[in-house]
Amino acid sequence: MIEDKIKELGFELPEPTKPMAAYIPSIKTGNYIFTAGQVPFVKGELKYKGRVGSDLTLEEAQKAAQICALNCLGVVKSISGSLENIEQIVKLTVFVCSADNFLSQHLVANGASELLGKIFGEIGKHARSAVGVNALPGGSAVEIEMIVKVNN
Amino acid sequence: MIEDKIKELGFELPEPTKPMAAYIPSIKTGNYIFTAGQVPFVKGELKYKGRVGSDLTLEEAQKAAQICALNCLGVVKSISGSLENIEQIVKLTVFVCSADNFLSQHLVANGASELLGKIFGEIGKHARSAVGVNALPGGSAVEIEMIVKVNN
Amino acid sequence: MIEDKIKELGFELPEPTKPMAAYIPSIKTGNYIFTAGQVPFVKGELKYKGRVGSDLTLEEAQKAAQICALNCLGVVKSISGSLENIEQIVKLTVFVCSADNFLSQHLVANGASELLGKIFGEIGKHARSAVGVNALPGGSAVEIEMIVKVNN
Numbered sequence: 001m002i003e004d005k006i007k008e009l010g011f012e013l014p015e016p017t018k019p020m021a022a023y024i025p026s027i028k029t030g031n032y033i034f035t036a037g038q039v040p041f042v043k044g045e046l047k048y049k050g051r052v053g054s055d056l057t058l059e060e061a062q063k064a065a066q067i068c069a070l071n072c073l074g075v076v077k078s079i080s081g082s083l084e085n086i087e088q089i090v091k092l093t094v095f096v097c098s099a100d101n102f103l104s105q106h107l108v109a110n111g112a113s114e115l116l117g118k119i120f121g122e123i124g125k126h127a128r129s130a131v132g133v134n135a136l137p138g139g140s141a142v143e144i145e146m147i148v149k150v151n152n
Numbered sequence: 153m154i155e156d157k158i159k160e161l162g163f164e165l166p167e168p169t170k171p172m173a174a175y176i177p178s179i180k181t182g183n184y185i186f187t188a189g190q191v192p193f194v195k196g197e198l199k200y201k202g203r204v205g206s207d208l209t210l211e212e213a214q215k216a217a218q219i220c221a222l223n224c225l226g227v228v229k230s231i232s233g234s235l236e237n238i239e240q241i242v243k244l245t246v247f248v249c250s251a252d253n254f255l256s257q258h259l260v261a262n263g264a265s266e267l268l269g270k271i272f273g274e275i276g277k278h279a280r281s282a283v284g285v286n287a288l289p290g291g292s293a294v295e296i297e298m299i300v301k302v303n304n
Numbered sequence: 305m306i307e308d309k310i311k312e313l314g315f316e317l318p319e320p321t322k323p324m325a326a327y328i329p330s331i332k333t334g335n336y337i338f339t340a341g342q343v344p345f346v347k348g349e350l351k352y353k354g355r356v357g358s359d360l361t362l363e364e365a366q367k368a369a370q371i372c373a374l375n376c377l378g379v380v381k382s383i384s385g386s387l388e389n390i391e392q393i394v395k396l397t398v399f400v401c402s403a404d405n406f407l408s409q410h411l412v413a414n415g416a417s418e419l420l421g422k423i424f425g426e427i428g429k430h431a432r433s434a435v436g437v438n439a440l441p442g443g444s445a446v447e448i449e450m451i452v453k454v455n456n
Contacts, residue, residue, distance in 0.1 A: 036279040129449045134252050
């Protein structure tokens with residue numbers, strides 16, 4: 001079971017986050033689920049804020065990316081019913097709030113990608129874009145959106 | 153009728169905007185329409201320019217987001233034939249040209265999301281990402297792209 | 305043949321680039337291929353680095369965008385088997401590492417869009433977003449992701 005695997009790895013599948021604004025946390029259309037952009041909320045508190053490379057280290061940002069990925073899974077579960085329905089993690093877009101001279105957005109995004117690989121194995125392998133930006137909602141250090149294929 | 157609703161709300165469905173460059177304003181593939189990124193053009197003039205949080209207020213940026221959303225609908229109509237064919241607004245990506253210390257991209261994006269809710273009701277509810285960026289084409293304050301499901 | 309056309313235009317279809325990190329270069333789901341964000345790697349070397357408008361000219365950035373587009377095609381070929389299977393270039397998202405006062409992201413993106421038009425003709429016409437960002441992985445000047453519809 002995927003949720004057992006998440007626990008084994010020392011993580012917890014969060015309750016689906018509430019949107020910060022007027023939209024829904026995820027939408028299912030055909031066999032695809034698009035999540036809204038997820039920020040590193042932990043129990044309603046934004047845990048990693050600031051610019052990576054100045055306010056936060058790479059390691060902290062990778063942890064932020066892990067939380068964003070878990071929050072994506074939380075909202076996928078809430079709409080699909082179970083993580084067992086996931087057929088493929090298709091795509092991540094990873095926005096990293098970056099100091100102007102921070103150029104390791106891909107390594108930040110690895111926090112999310114490697115965790116998904118450990119949780120899902122082959123079906124966790126996805127295409128991905130990682131980009132730097134100068135500001136994210138509420139001061140988030142990272143924001144991740146996910147496209148998932150499900151079998152229900 | 154959706155277009156009547158838009159008028160009732162005090163807005164106008166624009167003629168489809170012309171791309172600023174070598175691409176098409178929207179594409180239909182299967183039952184999905186992907187719009188190109190829409191900026192706040194009103195009758196060929198870019199109405200909101202600059203960085204939100206320094207050059208523009210939140211309120212101005214929300215109006216810019218409304219125009220971007222209407223421009224998305226304009227190009228959806230031009231390819232689908234009618235807004236009545238929309239089955240679901242699936243996803244918005246909202247890029248906000250932001251001062252470095254402006255952290256309310258989600259509130260800017262609400263300008264678009266709330267308007268779509270008022271126009272479409274249940275089928276207007278979408279997943280969404282809102283991110284800050286340091287520059288947009290032509291100095292636009294906001295750029296929005298939309299994925300829509302249609303029944304034709 | 306599409307690959308002949310690429311040669312005729314004076315370009316070369318690259319070998320698929322290796323991801324800079326823990327993800328796959330492209331994924332096929334149904335009849336769609338999503339590429340990972342492609343940067344201007346040429347034979348393993350990142351050819352265009354820095355911020356457009358300060359470190360690089362518009363013309364250099366357009367060349368970077370061409371390389372990103374060709375790298376997208378390279379990874380599409382690697383997963384689809386042949387570029388002949390492409391039914392439609394659906395969507396590009398073009399991230400341009402921009403000086404704060406550089407506002408011609410759409411012209412940078414034209415480097416990619418016009419090349420795709422020349423290579424593919426009608427089926428090369430796509431929807432597109434072009435945005436500026438303050439930083440990209442490894443210092444890349446441009447990053448492009450592509451969605452393609454294939455017939456296999």
